[in-house]
Amino acid sequence: MPLIGLSILLSGAASLLILLGQPVWGGVTASASALLQAGAAATGAPSDRSRLLWGAAGPLADAAVLAPVAWMHRESDPGVAALALITLGVCLVASYERARGVALGYRIAPMWSLRLVRQVAVAAGVIAGGAALAATLWIALVLATVSLVSRAAAVATQPARARPAQPEPSPSPETPPAVPSSDAGRA
Numbered sequence: 001m002p003l004i005g006l007s008i009l010l011s012g013a014a015s016l017l018i019l020l021g022q023p024v025w026g027g028v029t030a031s032a033s034a035l036l037q038a039g040a041a042a043t044g045a046p047s048d049r050s051r052l053l054w055g056a057a058g059p060l061a062d063a064a065v066l067a068p069v070a071w072m073h074r075e076s077d078p079g080v081a082a083l084a085l086i087t088l089g090v091c092l093v094a095s096y097e098r099a100r101g102v103a104l105g106y107r108i109a110p111m112w113s114l115r116l117v118r119q120v121a122v123a124a125g126v127i128a129g130g131a132a133l134a135a136t137l138w139i140a141l142v143l144a145t146v147s148l149v150s151r152a153a154a155v156a157t158q159p160a161r162a163r164p165a166q167p168e169p170s171p172s173p174e175t176p177p178a179v180p181s182s183d184a185g186r187a
Contacts (some may be wrong), residue, residue, distance in 0.1 A: 004040045004053040014029040014065055018069065018126060026068070027127035028123070030064070030065045030122070034120050037119075055095070055099060059095045065123065066084045066088040073133075086141060090141060094148040111151075114147055
């Protein structure tokens with residue numbers, strides 16, 4: 001759990017550094033955050049709290065880097081800003097898809113190595129800037145889409161989870177029985 005906590009703090013620091021116009025330090029900090037997440041995933045999540053934090057660290061790290069990139073490039077390069085927001089959206093949907101699938105009882109692999117590559121690619125693009133940033137955002141978008149599609153396929157190929165039948169609600173004793181309308185016989 002300490003690795004995940006530190007990773008979340010570093011994600012926040014990366015966001016702040018990018019917004020303060022320090023993309024090199026922001027990218028280095030974001031890379032360190034991604035590596036800590038991978039280290040935490042490799043060591044396993046012994047408790048429910050650790051699994052919850054690990055599940056939240058990825059989307060937080062994505063938002064902490066991609067949202068400031070979009071903000072900082074909103075006027076100078078609207079294409080990069082839009083690409084960062086689209087990538088963020090796909091990353092968040094992929095995370096939601098995994099969380100929802102697991103909550104419904106489906107087996108979905110966490111894909112932490114793909115997350116690591118995606119986050120480090122974006123961090124490298126933030127460090128390099130210019131055309132390299134756009135290229136790494138495209139790479140991150142493709143990797144996020146791979147996560148999204150593979151998780152959807154994982155759910156689609158597993159048998160549907162049976163839901164227990166819900167009983168019909170019984171009428172409440174306070175509710176009077178329905179009285180047939182006297183207009184029913186008139187036509």
